Amino acid sequence: MNSYLKDNVLEVKGVSKKYIDEKIIENIDIVLKKEEFVTILGPSGSGKSTLFNIISGLINPEEGQIFINGENVTGQTGFVSYMHQKDLLLPWRDVVGNGAIPLEIKGFSKKESRDRVEKMLHIFELQEHGHKFPMQLSGGMRQRVSLLRTYMFSSEIMLLDEPFGGLDAITKFKMQQYLRDVIRKIKGSVLFITHDIEEAIFLSDRIYVINGNPAKVVEEISVDLNRPRNEEIIASDEFRRLKSRILKLL
């Protein structure tokens, strides 16, 4: 993929963050290009979520800036969409209603918001579940709705924070294939957090490996596996070579 020719939609420049007196992340530089899938891979508790909170503007970094399409948006919310490990669906809203929340916040009427979500249901393979409530859905289905809501806010930059961390291994693998297909269809740019090495290699164009205390980017790895990727790729030599290279860094 010659994604290097495309514009940077998101740039994280020299970001550091302290919590009380302890530095959690130090001098992090990350670039996300249009329609690229980039993963931040690191052990649990390495400050990955803190980094996401900074990018989404919920907290301010001590040092460094966040640029979106070349504009400094450090500490400002409303520019990137954010998906959590918890689905955070509202139990009193059906699938369409949950997807409509970001549009309502943007100022669209309830009806207009619902109409727009209805049109997207088939892309997220939710067309038969539009009027179900979250309580009636399985964990994997709920994460689909959560992804739909994330997309409805913005497909330009989607931050996915260990979205499949709470799922069992089989559901997780199905969801990874599902995410691969959906992202291709919606042409989204994704910044993905995980501590699962295989998940990172399977989904990403590039991987930033972060480690240490405070956490720094220890290596940036380009994943040159052909797309579309299928489950057989996990057994390929290139895949195993990347996996052992990452394992040595952690």
Next chain:
Amino acid sequence: MKKYQNIKDKMLLIGFNLIILAIWEIAVDSGWIERFILPSPSDVIISLWVNSSEIFKHTKVTLFEGLVGLVFAIAFSFLMAILMDQVKWIKKIMYPMLVISQTVPIIIIAPLVAMWFGFGIAPKVFVVVLVCFFPITISLIDGLQSVDFELINLLKSMGATKMEIFLKVKFPFTLPGFFSGLKIAATYSIMGAVIGEWLGGKSGLGVYMLRARHSFSLDKVFASIVVIILLSISIFYLISILQKIIMPWAKFKEEK
């Protein structure tokens, strides 16, 4: 199967009560318990029938006071809960005050209430508000404060205002708690109105009960109690029905 179980449970409840009533009836009719100490269930029913027009007149007054008080209590609870949720120092000051307000024996301050508000409907409503607002306020504030902060953060990251977060997340989130509090309050509301009427006044079930007791018409006292129970249960069930209408999603909890 579930429906069958439901019917079985209801039969058990009704059967148990019928047995108690039968024992009571026999105990009084056989002279084992004197009538002026305890009227029999049939005495109470006859009294309810004979005095129905008078009891109905007093019931209307009590029901009105109870419902008006409940509405005021709900409005006051929302105001307090929203203020305490939005402004930290108000919560720090008011929360202990609310608890203290419930430890004051109402029977003792009730005559003072009559002095402050006169003998009209106002002191009765005040007593109802005093006993009803507490469970509603506490359930509301606890509900507002237990909303997942990650959910609030998610809405914030979308650029939602405080008002939007309140209306779209916090308020619906507190509804189950609100209804629990409201059900407790509802059972207190008629009681509160009756206590308010004991302080003085011209009408209401409380007044009627006092008069009946002074003339040793225990059957009338018991008839009033039956009415109070029926009223309280009716309000309780009305609120349960209202909850099912307002929160249709809650029924899915059982399915999974």
